Amino acid sequence: MSERILVLVRHGQSEWNLKNLFTGWRDPDLTEQGVAEAKRAGARLKAEGLTFDVAFTSALTRAQKTLDLVLGEMGQQGVKTFRNQALNERDYGDLSGLNKDDARAKWGEEQVHLWRRSYDVPPPGGESLRDTVARTLPYYVQEILPAVLRGQHTIVTAHGNSLRALIMVLEKLSPEGIMKRELATGAPIVYRLAADSTVESKRDLVAAA
Numbered sequence: 001m002s003e004r005i006l007v008l009v010r011h012g013q014s015e016w017n018l019k020n021l022f023t024g025w026r027d028p029d030l031t032e033q034g035v036a037e038a039k040r041a042g043a044r045l046k047a048e049g050l051t052f053d054v055a056f057t058s059a060l061t062r063a064q065k066t067l068d069l070v071l072g073e074m075g076q077q078g079v080k081t082f083r084n085q086a087l088n089e090r091d092y093g094d095l096s097g098l099n100k101d102d103a104r105a106k107w108g109e110e111q112v113h114l115w116r117r118s119y120d121v122p123p124p125g126g127e128s129l130r131d132t133v134a135r136t137l138p139y140y141v142q143e144i145l146p147a148v149l150r151g152q153h154t155i156v157t158a159h160g161n162s163l164r165a166l167i168m169v170l171e172k173l174s175p176e177g178i179m180k181r182e183l184a185t186g187a188p189i190v191y192r193l194a195a196d197s198t199v200e201s202k203r204d205l206v207a208a209a
């Protein structure tokens with residue numbers, strides 16, 4: 001039985017990350033730096049000797065391009081890929097397109113932090129992390145996890161908060177624990193799962209600067 005490998009990668013820097021705008025379901029492209037980050041992630045995964053059998057990504061350009069660049073760097077362009085909006089970023093609702101510093105000036109540091117990092121406070125008109133877990137988890141359980149448990153080496157490229165939702169479940173984090181969890185762009189996390197789908201080991205492959 002081959003190992004049960006699950007790799008999560010947040011997309012590389014996007015145009016709106018660079019401009020410091022709430023993005024959510026909006027669809028900006030990667031920046032030059034984001035392209036470089038994605039390629040570096042691919043190089044790190046290749047250096048680990050990893051190969052993939054199946055890939056999952058969101059319906060958004062920045063995550064799809066990141067996946068293409070990672071696989072390209074690994075010489076693994078042909079990997080079977082599934083795209084699904086279940087893996088999209090948390091919907092930032094009315095905040096989408098607003099500048100994060102302007103939002104802090106308007107609503108206060110603490111409120112904006114709660115919208116961005118709390119488990120159950122939804123941004124106006126958008127999804128809380130709890131809502132995002134409710135959206136991503138069925139897709140993980142029904143599509144991604146079965147592939148991992150079959151021994152297919154699996155990569156998921158998605159978003160800061162859709163991945164925090166999965167990480168909360170994988171790492172059994174409390175609402176307080178997930179509040180402190182930040183994900184760098186283009187930094188792969190390699191999980192090995194046990195047969196009962198719990199995490200056996202985890203490694204952060206922080207992309208070299």
Ligand SMILES: O=C(O)[C@H](O)COP(=O)(O)O
Pocket residue numbers: 021022023024089092116159160161
């Ligand atoms: O949607 C966004 O704005 C980013 O991808 C994640 O933003 P956050 O770090 O503010 O949650």
